[in-house]
Amino acid sequence: MSSESTPALVKGAAGVESAASGGPAPAGPSARSPRSRSAAGYARYAAGKLAGAAVSLFAVLVTSFFLFRLIPGDPVKQMTGGRQVSTEQIAAMRREFGLDLPLWQQFTQYCGKALTGDFGTSYQFRAPVVDKIAEALPATLLLTGTAFVIYTLLGIWLGARSAWRNGSAGDRANTALALTLYSVPSFWLGLLLIITLSVGVGPIPGLFPTGGMESGDTAGFDRVLDIAHHMVLPVVTLVAVEYARTLLVMRSSLLDEMGGDYLTTARAKGLRDDLVRRKHAVPNAMLPTVTLLFVNLGTTVAGAILVETVFSWPGLGGLFYQALSVPDLPLVQALFFVFASAVILMNTLADVIYPLLDPRVGR
Amino acid sequence: MVTRVPHRSLRPRRRLRLLLASGAAALALAAGSVVPGNPLAPAPTEARADDGTTTLTVAVAQSVDSLSPFLAQRLVSTSIHRLMYDYLTNYDAKDNKAIPGLATAWEPSADKLTWTYTIRSDSTWSDGRQATAEDAAWTFNTMMTDEGAATSNGSFVGNFEEVTAPSKDKLVIKLKKPQATMTALDVPIVPKHIWEKAGDFSKFNNDKDFPIVGNGPFILTDYKVDSYVKLKANKDFWRGSPKFDELVFRYYKDQDAAVAALRKGEVSFVAGSPSLTPAQSASLENAPDIKVNDAPGRRFFALAVNPGARTKDGQKFGDGHPALLDQKVRHALFMAVDRKTIIDKVFQGHAVEGEGYIPPRFGDYFWKPSDGQKLAHDPAKASALLDEAGYRKNSAGKRVGKDGKPLDFRILCHATDPNDKAIGKYLQEWWGDQGIGLKVDCLDNVSDPWYAGEYDLAFDGWSVNPDPDFVLSIHTCAALPAKAKETAATDNFICDKRYDELYKKQLAEYDPAKRADLVKQLESRLYDTGYMNVMAYPNAVEAYRTDHIASITTMPSAAGNIYGQDGYWSWWSAVPAAGASSSGSSDSGSSSTGVLVGIGIAVVVLAGGGLLFAMRRRSTAEDRE
Numbered sequence: 009m010s011s012e013s014t015p016a017l018v019k020g021a022a023g024v025e026s027a028a029s030g031g032p033a034p035a036g037p038s039a040r041s042p043r044s045r046s047a048a049g050y051a052r053y054a055a056g057k058l059a060g061a062a063v064s065l066f067a068v069l070v071t072s073f074f075l076f077r078l079i080p081g082d083p084v085k086q087m088t089g090g091r092q093v094s095t096e097q098i099a100a101m102r103r104e105f106g107l108d109l110p111l112w113q114q115f116t117q118y119c120g121k122a123l124t125g126d127f128g129t130s131y132q133f134r135a136p137v138v139d140k141i142a143e144a145l146p147a148t149l150l151l152t153g154t155a156f157v158i159y160t161l162l163g164i165w166l167g168a169r170s171a172w173r174n175g176s177a178g179d180r181a182n183t184a185l186a187l188t189l190y191s192v193p194s195f196w197l198g199l200l201l202i203i204t205l206s207v208g209v210g211p212i213p214g215l216f217p218t219g220g221m222e223s224g225d226t227a228g229f230d231r232v233l234d235i236a237h238h239m240v241l242p243v244v245t246l247v248a249v250e251y252a253r254t255l256l257v258m259r260s261s262l263l264d265e266m267g268g269d270y271l272t273t274a275r276a277k278g279l280r281d282d283l284v285r286r287k288h289a290v291p292n293a294m295l296p297t298v299t300l301l302f303v304n305l306g307t308t309v310a311g312a313i314l315v316e317t318v319f320s321w322p323g324l325g326g327l328f329y330q331a332l333s334v335p336d337l338p339l340v341q342a343l344f345f346v347f348a349s350a351v352i353l354m355n356t357l358a359d360v361i362y363p364l365l366d367p368r369v370g371r
Numbered sequence: 372m373v374t375r376v377p378h379r380s381l382r383p384r385r386r387l388r389l390l391l392a393s394g395a396a397a398l399a400l401a402a403g404s405v406v407p408g409n410p411l412a413p414a415p416t417e418a419r420a421d422d423g424t425t426t427l428t429v430a431v432a433q434s435v436d437s438l439s440p441f442l443a444q445r446l447v448s449t450s451i452h453r454l455m456y457d458y459l460t461n462y463d464a465k466d467n468k469a470i471p472g473l474a475t476a477w478e479p480s481a482d483k484l485t486w487t488y489t490i491r492s493d494s495t496w497s498d499g500r501q502a503t504a505e506d507a508a509w510t511f512n513t514m515m516t517d518e519g520a521a522t523s524n525g526s527f528v529g530n531f532e533e534v535t536a537p538s539k540d541k542l543v544i545k546l547k548k549p550q551a552t553m554t555a556l557d558v559p560i561v562p563k564h565i566w567e568k569a570g571d572f573s574k575f576n577n578d579k580d581f582p583i584v585g586n587g588p589f590i591l592t593d594y595k596v597d598s599y600v601k602l603k604a605n606k607d608f609w610r611g612s613p614k615f616d617e618l619v620f621r622y623y624k625d626q627d628a629a630v631a632a633l634r635k636g637e638v639s640f641v642a643g644s645p646s647l648t649p650a651q652s653a654s655l656e657n658a659p660d661i662k663v664n665d666a667p668g669r670r671f672f673a674l675a676v677n678p679g680a681r682t683k684d685g686q687k688f689g690d691g692h693p694a695l696l697d698q699k700v701r702h703a704l705f706m707a708v709d710r711k712t713i714i715d716k717v718f719q720g721h722a723v724e725g726e727g728y729i730p731p732r733f734g735d736y737f738w739k740p741s742d743g744q745k746l747a748h749d750p751a752k753a754s755a756l757l758d759e760a761g762y763r764k765n766s767a768g769k770r771v772g773k774d775g776k777p778l779d780f781r782i783l784c785h786a787t788d789p790n791d792k793a794i795g796k797y798l799q800e801w802w803g804d805q806g807i808g809l810k811v812d813c814l815d816n817v818s819d820p821w822y823a824g825e826y827d828l829a830f831d832g833w834s835v836n837p838d839p840d841f842v843l844s845i846h847t848c849a850a851l852p853a854k855a856k857e858t859a860a861t862d863n864f865i866c867d868k869r870y871d872e873l874y875k876k877q878l879a880e881y882d883p884a885k886r887a888d889l890v891k892q893l894e895s896r897l898y899d900t901g902y903m904n905v906m907a908y909p910n911a912v913e914a915y916r917t918d919h920i921a922s923i924t925t926m927p928s929a930a931g932n933i934y935g936q937d938g939y940w941s942w943w944s945a946v947p948a949a950g951a952s953s954s955g956s957s958d959s960g961s962s963s964t965g966v967l968v969g970i971g972i973a974v975v976v977l978a979g980g981g982l983l984f985a986m987r988r989r990s991t992a993e994d995r996e
Contacts, residue, residue: 079816080814080815080816080818080819081815081816081818081819082818082819082822082858084858085818085822085858086816086818087436087444088444089818090833090834091444091523092526092527092836092841093525093526093860094525094526094529094860095853095858095859095860096521096525096529097521097522097525097526098858100518100521100522100525101522104518104519104573129574132436133434133436133437133576134436134437134439134442134573134574134576135574135576143596144596144597195625199625199627199628199631202627202628202631203631206631206635207631207634207635208635214635217637218623218628218629218631218632218635218637219622219623219624219625219628219629219632220598220599220621220622220623221598222598224593224595224598224599224601224619316624317624317625318624318625318628319628320597320622320623320624320625320628322595322596322597322598322622326597326624330434
C-alpha cells in the first residue's frame with residue numbers, strides 16, 4: 009500500500025513516532041518483579057521530565073526579562089507621545105516604573121517578585137499584570153479552546169477517512185481543500201466571512217455580528233446564546249485554517265498502519281471494514297496525532313492574534329500586541345512567561361502520558 | 372514501522388478515550404467559567420425598538436488605558452472624560468474660543484498673577500451633591516502635591532503657586548509667572564467627596580463602581596475591557612440633556628471590520644484611527660444611508676530638519692548633516708517638494724496643502740506666508756539656491772560640496788505609517804533630480820535615533836489644540852534636553868533666540884487679539900528658519916449612518932470633525948433619526964439570534980451525541996461481535 013505524507017506538516021509528529029517505536033531495548037533480567045520495576049522506571053522517567061520542565065520554566069523566566077529589553081524605544085516616551093507632558097512628569101513615571109534603577113537591580117527585583125507570583129503593574133493600564141491576564145484569559149480559552157476541540161475531532165475523523173480510501177476522489181478533494189484553507193491567511197478569511205456572512209452579500213443575509221464577544225445588553229442564558237452567536241465566525245475561521253495539520257498527520261500515520269498484518273488478521277476474522285479501521289487501525293495510528301494535539305493545546309493559551317484582531321475578540325493575543333507596542337515590560341514579560349509555560353507544561357504532560365498510552369516509551 | 376498486535380493497544384486506547392474526554396471536559400469547564408452571567412454586570416440596559424430608547428454606537432479601536440482622569444493618556448480615554456466630567460472652560464464649537472464650562476466667568480488680576488473663576492451653581496454630581504469650587508480646588512491641589520495624580524495633566528499645574536476656594540462659587544489660582552493659557556486648562560474636575568477615598572492615585576483606575584459619579588453630559592454606567600464603554604444621558608446636565616438616551620463605544624480592533632459594522636448598521640459612527648483610508652472612504656461614499664465626513668484635520672504633517680542636536684547648555688551631540696545648517700539648503704530642499712502631488716497622490720485628496728505651522732481650522736492662529744516669503748514648489752529656484760550655497764552638480768549629475776563629498780541625506784520614517792513611505796519615494800525622486808541622494812530609514816520605533824539626534828531629516832506631525840501654547844513650546848530652547856540623548860520636551864532640537872523672545876511674550880499676553888498676533892509672528896519666524904516645513908494638513912475622514920443620526924455638530928461647526936473634539940459637542944448634540952429608536956444596536960441580528968444560535972447548539976449537541984454514541988458502540992463492539 010502506498011504511503012503518502014507531507015513532510016513539512018508531519019515533521020514534529022514523525023519525531024515522536026520514532027521515539028515511540030525506537031525506544032531502548034527491554035532491560036535485562038532483574039530480581040524485582042516486572043511490575044514494580046516498571047512502576048519505579050516510570051516514576052524515574054516522569055520525575056526526569058518534570059525536573060526538565062522546571063529548568064525550562066526558570067530559563068523562560070530569565071529570558072523574558074532580557075528579551076523584551078532589546079526592543080528599541082522608551083516605554084515612557086511611547087506612552088506620552090503626542091501629549092502635553094513636562095520633563096518632571098516623565099521623570100516621575102520612570103521612577104515609578106523603576107526604570108531609573110540599574111539593570112541588575114531591576115532584574116533581581118523582577119525575579120524576587122515573579123517567584124512569588126507577582127509580575128508587577130502594567131505601565132499602560134496601571135493595573136496588576138496578573139489581573140489583566142486573568143481578565144483576557146477566559147475569552148481566549150473560550151475561543152481557541154472551542155476551535156481546538158472542533159478542529160482536532162474534525163481533523164482526526166477526516167484524516168482517518170482519507171487514509172482509508174487514499175487515492176480516491178474523496179481523499180484528493182478532502183486533502184486539497186484542507187491544504188487550501190491551511191494556506192489562506194486567517195485575517196483574510198475572517199474578513200471574507202465578515203463581509204459575506206455578517207454584513208451580507210446579495211441574497212445572503214447578515215447572520216452574525218461583525219465582531220466582539222458579546223453585545224453587553226443580555227444576561228443569564230441569553231448572554232450564553234449571545235456569546236455563542238459572536239463565536240461562530242471566529243471559531244469557523246480558526247477551524248478552517250487549523251484542521252489541515254491534524255488531518256494530514258492522522259492520514260499519514262494511518263497510512264503507515266495500513267500495511268499491518270494484524271489488519272489482515274482482523275479482516276480474516278470477518279470484521280466489517282469500518283470496524284477494522286475504527287477498532288484496530290485508528291487507535292494504533294493515534295500516537296503522532298496525540299503529540300500534535302498536545303502541541304496545539306499548549307499554543308491555545310497564546311490565542312490567535314490575527315483572528316482575535318479581525319473579530320475584535322478581547323483575548324490575550326490582542327493584549328500581547330498592545331503590550332509589545334509600548335513596550336509594556338511587566339505585561340509583556342508575564343505574557344511571554346504564561347505562553348511559554350503553557351507549551352512547556354503541555355509537552356511535559358505529553359511526555360508523562362506517553363508511557364501510559366504506549367508502554368514501550370520511557371521504559 | 373513496527374507492526375503492533377491489536378490486543379496490546381486495547382488499554383492505551385481506553386486511556387486515550389478517557390484522556391480525550393477529560394480534556395474536553397476541562398475545556399468545557401474553562402469555557403463555562405466565562406459564560407454564566409457576571410454578577411457585577413448590570414441588568415440589561417436595552418436599546419430596543421419597543422421601549423423607544425435611543426442608542427448611539429461608536430466604533431473605537433484604541434483600548435482605554437485608564438478611566439482615571441489623573442492617569443489617562445490616550446485619546447479614547449480623554450474623550451470619554453470630556454463626557455463624564457465638566458472642565459472649568461470649554462471651547463466654542465463654532466470658532467474654538469473659550470466659553471463657560473464649570474466656570475461661568477474668569478478674571479485675571481492687574482499683576483496677571485491671580486485668576487479668579489466664578490463656579491456655576493447649577494452643576495450637580497450624579498449622586499445629587501452640588502459641584503463646587505471646593506471640588507476644583509481639590510482636583511488641582513491633588514495634582515500639585517501628589518506625583519501619581521500629576522501623571523497625565525501635571526503640566527497644567529506646573530506654574531501654579533496656590534489654588535484655593537474661598538467660597539462655594541469662587542476658585543482662586545495664584546501663578547508663579549503670567550500664563551495666557553488659563554482658559555484652556557483641559558483638566559477634568561472630579562468630585563472631592565468620592566475621590567478623596569481613592570487611595571493611591573497612581574493605581575486607582577476608577578473602573579470598579581458603576582455608575583461613575585460625574586457631572587458631564589453623560590454618566591458612565593458600564594465598562595468591559597476591549598468590549599464596550601457604556602454611558603447614559605445626564606438628563607440634569609446644566610447645558611441641557613443629550614438627545615440620545617445612551618452612548619456606547621464598541622470595540623473594533625480592525626478598521627475594515629469596523630467599516631463592515633457601519634455598513635450593516637451595528638454601529639452608527641466610525642472614526643478610524645486616525646482616519647479612514649482613502650479606499651474605505653471611497654467604498655462608503657456610495658453606500659446607502661451613510662455619510663462620509665471629510666473634515667479639515669487638527670494635525671500638521673511636516674518635514675523636520677535636524678538643526679544640530681544639543682543640550683540646554685550647548686553641548687552638541689548626534690550626527691545631523693552639516694550641510695543642513697545652511698538655510699539655503701533647507702529652503703532648496705523644501706522648494707523641490709511638490710506638495711500638490713503629495714496631497715493628490717499620497718493623501719488622495721484627503722488633505723490640505725501645508726502653509727503655516729497651525730492648521731486653518733484654528734482660524735484665530737492660522738498664518739500664511741506672504742508672497743515674497745513663501746517657499747513655493749519651484750525646482751529651478753531650488754537648483755539655483757543649491758548652486759549659491761556651493762553645492763554644484765558634478766559630471767555625474769551629483770551635487771558635491773566644496774570638500775568634494777556628495778550631498779546624501781537620511782530621513783527618519785515611521786514604518787507603521789504608509790504615507791511616510793510613499794512620500795519618501797517621491798522625495799527620493801524629486802531630490803534625486805536635484806542631484807541629492809536620500810536614504811529613507813523606516814523604523815518601527817523612531818524615538819531612539821530621534822532623541823539621539825542621529826538623523827538629517829524626519830517626518831514629523833503633531834495634533835494641535837485650540838490653545839497653541841504646547842505645540843509652540845516644543846521648539847523653545849527651554850525644551851532642549853539637560854543631558855545628551857535624554858528624553859526631553861523638544862521636538863526637533865530647535866533653539867532660536869528670536870523665537871524664544873516671541874514665545875515668552877505670547878505666554879504673558881492676556882489680550883486674545885494681541886496674543887494671536889504674536890503667535891502668527893512665531894509661525895512666520897519658524898517658517899523662515901526652514902527647520903519645520905509643513906507639507907500638508909491631513910483631513911480627518913470619518914463616516915456615520917444618516918438613518919441613525921439625523922444631525923450632529925462638527926467642530927468647527929462649519930466644516931469640522933466629529934470624533935476627538937475639544938468638547939462634547941458631537942455626542943451631546945447628536946439627534947436620533949426618525950424611526951431609529953433602536954439605532955446603533957445590532958437590531959438586524961438580534962431577533963433571529965435565538966433561532967440561529969438554537970440551530971447552532973442543536974448541531975453541536977447532535978455532533979457530540981453522535982460521537983458519544985460511536986464511542987460507546989466501539990467500546991461494546993467486541994461483546995457484540
